[in-house]
Amino acid sequence: MSVVEVKQVAKLYNNGRGVRNVSFDVAQGDIFGLIGPNGAGKTTLLKMLTGLMRPDRGTIHIFGHSVTERFEQAMERVGCIVETADAYDYMSAYDNLKLSARFYPDLPRSRIGQALEQVGLAQYANERVGGYSLGMKQRLALASALLSNPRMVVLDEPTNGLDIEGMVDIRNTIRRLAQEHEITFLISSHMIHDLSLIANRVGIMNKGSLIRLGEANEWLRDGMTLEQYVVTHLQASKEADDDDE
Ligand SMILES: Nc1ncnc2c1ncn2[C@@H]1O[C@H](COP(=O)(O)OP(=O)(O)OP(=O)(O)O)[C@@H](O)[C@H]1O
Structure with a gap:
Protein backbone atom coordinates (compact mmCIF):
# COMPACT_ATOMS: atom_id res chain seq x y z
CA MET A 1 0.00 0.00 0.00
CA SER A 2 1.19 3.52 -0.80
CA VAL A 3 1.50 5.75 2.22
CA VAL A 4 2.05 8.84 0.08
CA GLU A 5 0.85 9.47 -3.47
CA VAL A 6 2.02 12.65 -5.16
CA LYS A 7 0.52 13.23 -8.61
CA GLN A 8 1.61 15.98 -10.99
CA VAL A 9 2.13 18.50 -8.26
CA ALA A 10 3.30 22.00 -9.08
CA LYS A 11 3.87 25.17 -7.10
CA LEU A 12 5.59 28.12 -8.73
CA TYR A 13 6.59 31.29 -6.90
CA ASN A 14 6.30 34.69 -8.61
CA ASN A 15 9.93 34.42 -9.74
CA GLY A 16 9.12 31.24 -11.71
CA ARG A 17 10.96 28.96 -9.28
CA GLY A 18 9.45 26.22 -7.14
CA VAL A 19 8.20 22.72 -8.02
CA ARG A 20 7.05 21.53 -11.46
CA ASN A 21 4.93 18.51 -12.23
CA VAL A 22 6.29 16.11 -9.62
CA SER A 23 4.85 12.60 -9.14
CA PHE A 24 6.01 9.78 -6.87
CA ASP A 25 4.80 7.27 -4.28
CA VAL A 26 6.17 6.31 -0.91
CA ALA A 27 5.36 2.73 0.13
CA GLN A 28 4.80 1.43 3.64
CA GLY A 29 8.16 0.73 5.28
CA ASP A 30 10.20 2.87 2.88
CA ILE A 31 12.91 5.18 4.01
CA PHE A 32 12.49 7.50 1.04
CA GLY A 33 15.19 10.12 0.49
CA LEU A 34 14.47 13.31 -1.39
CA ILE A 35 17.81 14.52 -2.73
CA GLY A 36 18.84 17.59 -4.68
CA PRO A 37 21.12 20.61 -4.72
CA ASN A 38 20.17 23.81 -2.90
CA GLY A 39 17.09 25.36 -4.46
CA ALA A 40 15.96 22.10 -6.11
CA GLY A 41 12.49 22.39 -4.57
CA LYS A 42 12.69 19.85 -1.74
CA THR A 43 11.42 22.13 1.03
CA THR A 44 8.62 23.47 -1.18
CA LEU A 45 7.53 19.90 -1.90
CA LEU A 46 7.65 18.91 1.79
CA LYS A 47 5.66 22.01 2.73
CA MET A 48 2.93 20.97 0.29
CA LEU A 49 3.05 17.42 1.60
CA THR A 50 2.53 18.57 5.16
CA GLY A 51 -0.15 21.13 4.29
CA LEU A 52 2.00 24.20 5.02
CA MET A 53 1.59 25.27 1.40
CA ARG A 54 -1.11 24.58 -1.18
CA PRO A 55 -0.12 23.24 -4.61
CA ASP A 56 -1.10 25.27 -7.69
CA ARG A 57 -1.83 21.98 -9.43
CA GLY A 58 -1.87 18.23 -8.75
CA THR A 59 -2.90 16.06 -5.82
CA ILE A 60 -1.24 14.68 -2.70
CA HIS A 61 -2.76 11.79 -0.75
CA ILE A 62 -1.42 10.46 2.53
CA PHE A 63 -2.89 7.19 3.83
CA GLY A 64 -5.51 7.62 1.10
CA HIS A 65 -6.68 11.08 2.22
CA SER A 66 -6.17 14.23 0.20
CA VAL A 67 -3.93 16.70 2.06
CA THR A 68 -5.85 19.68 0.64
CA GLU A 69 -9.38 18.27 1.03
CA ARG A 70 -9.05 16.22 4.22
CA PHE A 71 -6.05 17.67 5.99
CA GLU A 72 -6.79 16.33 9.46
CA GLN A 73 -7.40 12.76 8.33
CA ALA A 74 -4.34 12.86 6.03
CA MET A 75 -2.06 14.07 8.83
CA GLU A 76 -3.56 11.99 11.61
CA ARG A 77 -0.76 9.42 11.51
CA VAL A 78 2.04 11.71 10.31
CA GLY A 79 4.75 13.33 12.40
CA CYS A 80 6.98 16.00 10.91
CA ILE A 81 9.89 18.31 11.47
CA VAL A 82 9.81 20.64 8.50
CA GLU A 83 10.74 23.98 10.00
CA THR A 84 13.47 23.61 12.65
CA ARG A 151 3.05 5.68 11.07
CA MET A 152 5.03 8.07 8.89
CA VAL A 153 7.57 10.77 9.75
CA VAL A 154 8.62 13.60 7.42
CA LEU A 155 12.02 15.17 8.10
CA ASP A 156 13.58 18.17 6.36
CA GLU A 157 17.40 18.07 6.55
CA PRO A 158 17.57 16.09 9.83
CA THR A 159 21.38 16.03 9.92
CA ASN A 160 22.00 19.64 8.88
CA GLY A 161 24.46 21.33 11.23
CA LEU A 162 25.26 18.13 13.13
CA ASP A 163 28.81 16.92 13.76
CA ILE A 164 29.79 13.39 12.76
CA GLU A 165 28.71 11.89 16.06
CA GLY A 166 25.37 13.68 15.83
CA MET A 167 24.82 12.41 12.29
CA VAL A 168 25.56 8.81 13.24
CA ASP A 169 23.28 9.23 16.20
CA ILE A 170 20.28 10.45 14.23
CA ARG A 171 20.84 7.95 11.39
CA ASN A 172 20.89 5.03 13.81
CA THR A 173 17.76 6.31 15.51
CA ILE A 174 15.89 6.60 12.19
CA ARG A 175 17.01 3.12 11.09
CA ARG A 176 15.92 1.59 14.38
CA LEU A 177 12.53 3.32 14.33
CA ALA A 178 11.96 2.05 10.78
CA GLN A 179 12.94 -1.51 11.67
CA GLU A 180 11.47 -1.91 15.13
CA HIS A 181 8.41 0.31 14.88
CA GLU A 182 7.77 -0.01 11.12
CA ILE A 183 7.62 3.73 10.69
CA THR A 184 7.82 5.01 7.10
CA PHE A 185 10.21 7.92 6.59
CA LEU A 186 10.31 10.66 4.00
CA ILE A 187 13.56 12.56 4.41
CA SER A 188 14.84 15.52 2.47
CA SER A 189 18.56 16.12 2.49
CA HIS A 190 21.44 17.32 0.40
CA MET A 191 23.78 15.14 2.48
CA ILE A 192 23.84 12.28 -0.01
CA HIS A 193 26.29 10.07 1.85
CA ASP A 194 24.16 10.33 4.94
CA LEU A 195 21.02 9.31 3.09
CA SER A 196 22.80 6.48 1.28
CA LEU A 197 23.28 4.73 4.61
CA ILE A 198 19.60 4.59 5.44
CA ALA A 199 17.37 5.18 2.39
CA ASN A 200 16.10 2.29 0.27
CA ARG A 201 14.48 4.57 -2.35
CA VAL A 202 15.38 8.06 -3.49
CA GLY A 203 13.89 10.84 -5.59
CA ILE A 204 16.42 13.17 -7.20
CA MET A 205 15.22 16.75 -7.68
CA ASN A 206 16.78 19.48 -9.75
CA LYS A 207 15.39 22.92 -10.65
CA GLY A 208 11.92 22.04 -9.39
CA SER A 209 11.59 18.72 -11.24
CA LEU A 210 11.95 15.15 -10.10
CA ILE A 211 14.57 13.94 -12.56
CA ARG A 212 14.91 10.37 -11.30
CA LEU A 213 13.29 7.86 -8.97
CA GLY A 214 15.89 5.43 -7.66
CA GLU A 215 14.12 2.21 -6.72
CA ALA A 216 15.23 -0.42 -4.20
CA ASN A 217 18.88 0.56 -3.85
CA GLU A 218 19.35 0.31 -7.65
CA TRP A 219 22.55 2.35 -7.41
CA LEU A 220 24.14 -0.57 -5.54
CA ARG A 221 23.04 -3.01 -8.24
CA ASP A 222 24.72 -0.73 -10.79
CA GLY A 223 27.91 -0.82 -8.70
CA MET A 224 27.68 2.87 -7.79
CA THR A 225 27.64 4.79 -4.57
CA LEU A 226 24.49 6.88 -4.18
CA GLU A 227 26.71 9.93 -4.67
CA GLN A 228 27.91 8.69 -8.08
CA TYR A 229 24.35 7.77 -9.04
CA VAL A 230 23.02 11.22 -8.14
CA VAL A 231 25.86 13.06 -9.90
CA THR A 232 25.35 10.93 -13.03
CA HIS A 233 21.66 11.81 -13.18
CA LEU A 234 22.20 15.49 -12.38
CA GLN A 235 24.76 15.68 -15.20
CA ALA A 236 22.42 13.91 -17.64
CA SER A 237 19.66 16.35 -16.73
CA LYS A 238 22.02 19.31 -17.23
CA GLU A 239 23.07 18.00 -20.65
CA ALA A 240 19.42 17.56 -21.63
CA ASP A 241 18.79 21.18 -20.52
CA ASP A 242 21.79 22.41 -22.55
CA ASP A 243 20.54 20.56 -25.64
CA ASP A 244 17.14 22.25 -25.25
CA GLU A 245 18.68 25.72 -25.20
N1 LIG B 1 8.95 32.19 -0.80
C1 LIG B 1 9.65 32.10 -1.94
N2 LIG B 1 9.54 33.05 -2.90
C2 LIG B 1 10.23 32.96 -4.06
N3 LIG B 1 11.06 31.94 -4.37
C3 LIG B 1 11.21 30.97 -3.45
C4 LIG B 1 10.52 30.99 -2.19
N4 LIG B 1 10.86 29.89 -1.49
C5 LIG B 1 11.73 29.20 -2.28
N5 LIG B 1 11.93 29.85 -3.44
C6 LIG B 1 12.77 29.41 -4.57
O1 LIG B 1 12.22 28.18 -5.05
C7 LIG B 1 13.25 27.26 -5.35
C8 LIG B 1 13.06 25.98 -4.52
O2 LIG B 1 13.32 26.30 -3.14
P1 LIG B 1 13.30 25.21 -1.98
O3 LIG B 1 13.58 25.92 -0.70
O4 LIG B 1 12.06 24.42 -2.08
O5 LIG B 1 14.54 24.31 -2.40
P2 LIG B 1 15.36 23.24 -1.54
O6 LIG B 1 15.63 22.11 -2.48
O7 LIG B 1 14.66 22.96 -0.29
O8 LIG B 1 16.70 24.02 -1.26
P3 LIG B 1 17.60 24.04 0.09
O9 LIG B 1 18.29 22.74 0.11
O10 LIG B 1 18.51 25.22 -0.18
O11 LIG B 1 16.66 24.29 1.23
C9 LIG B 1 14.57 27.97 -5.07
O12 LIG B 1 15.05 28.48 -6.30
C10 LIG B 1 14.19 29.09 -4.13
O13 LIG B 1 15.03 30.22 -4.32
Whole structure:
Protein backbone atom coordinates (compact mmCIF):
# COMPACT_ATOMS: atom_id res chain seq x y z
CA MET A 1 0.00 0.00 0.00
CA SER A 2 1.19 3.52 -0.80
CA VAL A 3 1.50 5.75 2.22
CA VAL A 4 2.05 8.84 0.08
CA GLU A 5 0.85 9.47 -3.47
CA VAL A 6 2.02 12.65 -5.16
CA LYS A 7 0.52 13.23 -8.61
CA GLN A 8 1.61 15.98 -10.99
CA VAL A 9 2.13 18.50 -8.26
CA ALA A 10 3.30 22.00 -9.08
CA LYS A 11 3.87 25.17 -7.10
CA LEU A 12 5.59 28.12 -8.73
CA TYR A 13 6.59 31.29 -6.90
CA ASN A 14 6.30 34.69 -8.61
CA ASN A 15 9.93 34.42 -9.74
CA GLY A 16 9.12 31.24 -11.71
CA ARG A 17 10.96 28.96 -9.28
CA GLY A 18 9.45 26.22 -7.14
CA VAL A 19 8.20 22.72 -8.02
CA ARG A 20 7.05 21.53 -11.46
CA ASN A 21 4.93 18.51 -12.23
CA VAL A 22 6.29 16.11 -9.62
CA SER A 23 4.85 12.60 -9.14
CA PHE A 24 6.01 9.78 -6.87
CA ASP A 25 4.80 7.27 -4.28
CA VAL A 26 6.17 6.31 -0.91
CA ALA A 27 5.36 2.73 0.13
CA GLN A 28 4.80 1.43 3.64
CA GLY A 29 8.16 0.73 5.28
CA ASP A 30 10.20 2.87 2.88
CA ILE A 31 12.91 5.18 4.01
CA PHE A 32 12.49 7.50 1.04
CA GLY A 33 15.19 10.12 0.49
CA LEU A 34 14.47 13.31 -1.39
CA ILE A 35 17.81 14.52 -2.73
CA GLY A 36 18.84 17.59 -4.68
CA PRO A 37 21.12 20.61 -4.72
CA ASN A 38 20.17 23.81 -2.90
CA GLY A 39 17.09 25.36 -4.46
CA ALA A 40 15.96 22.10 -6.11
CA GLY A 41 12.49 22.39 -4.57
CA LYS A 42 12.69 19.85 -1.74
CA THR A 43 11.42 22.13 1.03
CA THR A 44 8.62 23.47 -1.18
CA LEU A 45 7.53 19.90 -1.90
CA LEU A 46 7.65 18.91 1.79
CA LYS A 47 5.66 22.01 2.73
CA MET A 48 2.93 20.97 0.29
CA LEU A 49 3.05 17.42 1.60
CA THR A 50 2.53 18.57 5.16
CA GLY A 51 -0.15 21.13 4.29
CA LEU A 52 2.00 24.20 5.02
CA MET A 53 1.59 25.27 1.40
CA ARG A 54 -1.11 24.58 -1.18
CA PRO A 55 -0.12 23.24 -4.61
CA ASP A 56 -1.10 25.27 -7.69
CA ARG A 57 -1.83 21.98 -9.43
CA GLY A 58 -1.87 18.23 -8.75
CA THR A 59 -2.90 16.06 -5.82
CA ILE A 60 -1.24 14.68 -2.70
CA HIS A 61 -2.76 11.79 -0.75
CA ILE A 62 -1.42 10.46 2.53
CA PHE A 63 -2.89 7.19 3.83
CA GLY A 64 -5.51 7.62 1.10
CA HIS A 65 -6.68 11.08 2.22
CA SER A 66 -6.17 14.23 0.20
CA VAL A 67 -3.93 16.70 2.06
CA THR A 68 -5.85 19.68 0.64
CA GLU A 69 -9.38 18.27 1.03
CA ARG A 70 -9.05 16.22 4.22
CA PHE A 71 -6.05 17.67 5.99
CA GLU A 72 -6.79 16.33 9.46
CA GLN A 73 -7.40 12.76 8.33
CA ALA A 74 -4.34 12.86 6.03
CA MET A 75 -2.06 14.07 8.83
CA GLU A 76 -3.56 11.99 11.61
CA ARG A 77 -0.76 9.42 11.51
CA VAL A 78 2.04 11.71 10.31
CA GLY A 79 4.75 13.33 12.40
CA CYS A 80 6.98 16.00 10.91
CA ILE A 81 9.89 18.31 11.47
CA VAL A 82 9.81 20.64 8.50
CA GLU A 83 10.74 23.98 10.00
CA THR A 84 13.47 23.61 12.65
CA ALA A 85 11.86 22.45 15.85
CA ASP A 86 13.51 24.49 18.58
CA ALA A 87 13.28 23.37 22.18
CA TYR A 88 13.45 25.51 25.32
CA ASP A 89 17.03 25.22 26.63
CA TYR A 90 16.14 26.02 30.23
CA MET A 91 13.59 23.19 30.46
CA SER A 92 14.13 19.45 30.62
CA ALA A 93 13.41 17.24 27.62
CA TYR A 94 10.42 15.84 29.47
CA ASP A 95 8.95 19.31 30.10
CA ASN A 96 9.56 20.33 26.49
CA LEU A 97 7.58 17.31 25.34
CA LYS A 98 4.86 18.07 27.86
CA LEU A 99 4.46 21.41 26.08
CA SER A 100 4.32 19.72 22.66
CA ALA A 101 1.79 17.23 24.03
CA ARG A 102 -0.71 20.06 24.57
CA PHE A 103 -1.48 19.77 20.84
CA TYR A 104 -2.83 16.26 21.45
CA PRO A 105 -5.39 16.52 24.25
CA ASP A 106 -6.17 12.77 24.16
CA LEU A 107 -2.57 11.70 24.48
CA PRO A 108 -1.85 9.59 27.60
CA ARG A 109 0.95 11.10 29.72
CA SER A 110 2.88 7.81 29.43
CA ARG A 111 3.44 8.53 25.73
CA ILE A 112 6.03 11.22 26.60
CA GLY A 113 8.28 8.69 28.32
CA GLN A 114 7.77 6.20 25.50
CA ALA A 115 8.74 8.75 22.82
CA LEU A 116 11.89 9.65 24.78
CA GLU A 117 12.63 5.93 25.03
CA GLN A 118 12.16 5.50 21.26
CA VAL A 119 14.87 8.08 20.50
CA GLY A 120 17.19 6.87 23.28
CA LEU A 121 16.81 9.92 25.53
CA ALA A 122 14.96 8.32 28.44
CA GLN A 123 17.95 8.47 30.75
CA TYR A 124 18.45 12.20 30.04
CA ALA A 125 14.74 13.07 30.26
CA ASN A 126 15.09 15.31 33.32
CA GLU A 127 18.24 17.12 32.24
CA ARG A 128 18.08 20.66 30.91
CA VAL A 129 18.10 20.70 27.10
CA GLY A 130 20.71 23.49 27.21
CA GLY A 131 23.30 20.83 28.09
CA TYR A 132 22.33 18.54 25.18
CA SER A 133 24.53 18.01 22.13
CA LEU A 134 23.04 19.03 18.75
CA GLY A 135 22.41 15.37 17.96
CA MET A 136 20.47 14.95 21.19
CA LYS A 137 18.44 18.09 20.41
CA GLN A 138 17.61 16.67 17.01
CA ARG A 139 16.55 13.39 18.63
CA LEU A 140 14.35 15.40 20.99
CA ALA A 141 12.72 17.04 17.96
CA LEU A 142 12.17 13.56 16.58
CA ALA A 143 10.61 12.48 19.90
CA SER A 144 8.21 15.40 19.58
CA ALA A 145 7.27 14.27 16.06
CA LEU A 146 6.72 10.74 17.44
CA LEU A 147 4.43 11.79 20.28
CA SER A 148 1.20 11.07 18.45
CA ASN A 149 2.44 7.59 17.47
CA PRO A 150 2.71 8.35 13.74
CA ARG A 151 3.05 5.68 11.07
CA MET A 152 5.03 8.07 8.89
CA VAL A 153 7.57 10.77 9.75
CA VAL A 154 8.62 13.60 7.42
CA LEU A 155 12.02 15.17 8.10
CA ASP A 156 13.58 18.17 6.36
CA GLU A 157 17.40 18.07 6.55
CA PRO A 158 17.57 16.09 9.83
CA THR A 159 21.38 16.03 9.92
CA ASN A 160 22.00 19.64 8.88
CA GLY A 161 24.46 21.33 11.23
CA LEU A 162 25.26 18.13 13.13
CA ASP A 163 28.81 16.92 13.76
CA ILE A 164 29.79 13.39 12.76
CA GLU A 165 28.71 11.89 16.06
CA GLY A 166 25.37 13.68 15.83
CA MET A 167 24.82 12.41 12.29
CA VAL A 168 25.56 8.81 13.24
CA ASP A 169 23.28 9.23 16.20
CA ILE A 170 20.28 10.45 14.23
CA ARG A 171 20.84 7.95 11.39
CA ASN A 172 20.89 5.03 13.81
CA THR A 173 17.76 6.31 15.51
CA ILE A 174 15.89 6.60 12.19
CA ARG A 175 17.01 3.12 11.09
CA ARG A 176 15.92 1.59 14.38
CA LEU A 177 12.53 3.32 14.33
CA ALA A 178 11.96 2.05 10.78
CA GLN A 179 12.94 -1.51 11.67
CA GLU A 180 11.47 -1.91 15.13
CA HIS A 181 8.41 0.31 14.88
CA GLU A 182 7.77 -0.01 11.12
CA ILE A 183 7.62 3.73 10.69
CA THR A 184 7.82 5.01 7.10
CA PHE A 185 10.21 7.92 6.59
CA LEU A 186 10.31 10.66 4.00
CA ILE A 187 13.56 12.56 4.41
CA SER A 188 14.84 15.52 2.47
CA SER A 189 18.56 16.12 2.49
CA HIS A 190 21.44 17.32 0.40
CA MET A 191 23.78 15.14 2.48
CA ILE A 192 23.84 12.28 -0.01
CA HIS A 193 26.29 10.07 1.85
CA ASP A 194 24.16 10.33 4.94
CA LEU A 195 21.02 9.31 3.09
CA SER A 196 22.80 6.48 1.28
CA LEU A 197 23.28 4.73 4.61
CA ILE A 198 19.60 4.59 5.44
CA ALA A 199 17.37 5.18 2.39
CA ASN A 200 16.10 2.29 0.27
CA ARG A 201 14.48 4.57 -2.35
CA VAL A 202 15.38 8.06 -3.49
CA GLY A 203 13.89 10.84 -5.59
CA ILE A 204 16.42 13.17 -7.20
CA MET A 205 15.22 16.75 -7.68
CA ASN A 206 16.78 19.48 -9.75
CA LYS A 207 15.39 22.92 -10.65
CA GLY A 208 11.92 22.04 -9.39
CA SER A 209 11.59 18.72 -11.24
CA LEU A 210 11.95 15.15 -10.10
CA ILE A 211 14.57 13.94 -12.56
CA ARG A 212 14.91 10.37 -11.30
CA LEU A 213 13.29 7.86 -8.97
CA GLY A 214 15.89 5.43 -7.66
CA GLU A 215 14.12 2.21 -6.72
CA ALA A 216 15.23 -0.42 -4.20
CA ASN A 217 18.88 0.56 -3.85
CA GLU A 218 19.35 0.31 -7.65
CA TRP A 219 22.55 2.35 -7.41
CA LEU A 220 24.14 -0.57 -5.54
CA ARG A 221 23.04 -3.01 -8.24
CA ASP A 222 24.72 -0.73 -10.79
CA GLY A 223 27.91 -0.82 -8.70
CA MET A 224 27.68 2.87 -7.79
CA THR A 225 27.64 4.79 -4.57
CA LEU A 226 24.49 6.88 -4.18
CA GLU A 227 26.71 9.93 -4.67
CA GLN A 228 27.91 8.69 -8.08
CA TYR A 229 24.35 7.77 -9.04
CA VAL A 230 23.02 11.22 -8.14
CA VAL A 231 25.86 13.06 -9.90
CA THR A 232 25.35 10.93 -13.03
CA HIS A 233 21.66 11.81 -13.18
CA LEU A 234 22.20 15.49 -12.38
CA GLN A 235 24.76 15.68 -15.20
CA ALA A 236 22.42 13.91 -17.64
CA SER A 237 19.66 16.35 -16.73
CA LYS A 238 22.02 19.31 -17.23
CA GLU A 239 23.07 18.00 -20.65
CA ALA A 240 19.42 17.56 -21.63
CA ASP A 241 18.79 21.18 -20.52
CA ASP A 242 21.79 22.41 -22.55
CA ASP A 243 20.54 20.56 -25.64
CA ASP A 244 17.14 22.25 -25.25
CA GLU A 245 18.68 25.72 -25.20
N1 LIG B 1 8.95 32.19 -0.80
C1 LIG B 1 9.65 32.10 -1.94
N2 LIG B 1 9.54 33.05 -2.90
C2 LIG B 1 10.23 32.96 -4.06
N3 LIG B 1 11.06 31.94 -4.37
C3 LIG B 1 11.21 30.97 -3.45
C4 LIG B 1 10.52 30.99 -2.19
N4 LIG B 1 10.86 29.89 -1.49
C5 LIG B 1 11.73 29.20 -2.28
N5 LIG B 1 11.93 29.85 -3.44
C6 LIG B 1 12.77 29.41 -4.57
O1 LIG B 1 12.22 28.18 -5.05
C7 LIG B 1 13.25 27.26 -5.35
C8 LIG B 1 13.06 25.98 -4.52
O2 LIG B 1 13.32 26.30 -3.14
P1 LIG B 1 13.30 25.21 -1.98
O3 LIG B 1 13.58 25.92 -0.70
O4 LIG B 1 12.06 24.42 -2.08
O5 LIG B 1 14.54 24.31 -2.40
P2 LIG B 1 15.36 23.24 -1.54
O6 LIG B 1 15.63 22.11 -2.48
O7 LIG B 1 14.66 22.96 -0.29
O8 LIG B 1 16.70 24.02 -1.26
P3 LIG B 1 17.60 24.04 0.09
O9 LIG B 1 18.29 22.74 0.11
O10 LIG B 1 18.51 25.22 -0.18
O11 LIG B 1 16.66 24.29 1.23
C9 LIG B 1 14.57 27.97 -5.07
O12 LIG B 1 15.05 28.48 -6.30
C10 LIG B 1 14.19 29.09 -4.13
O13 LIG B 1 15.03 30.22 -4.32
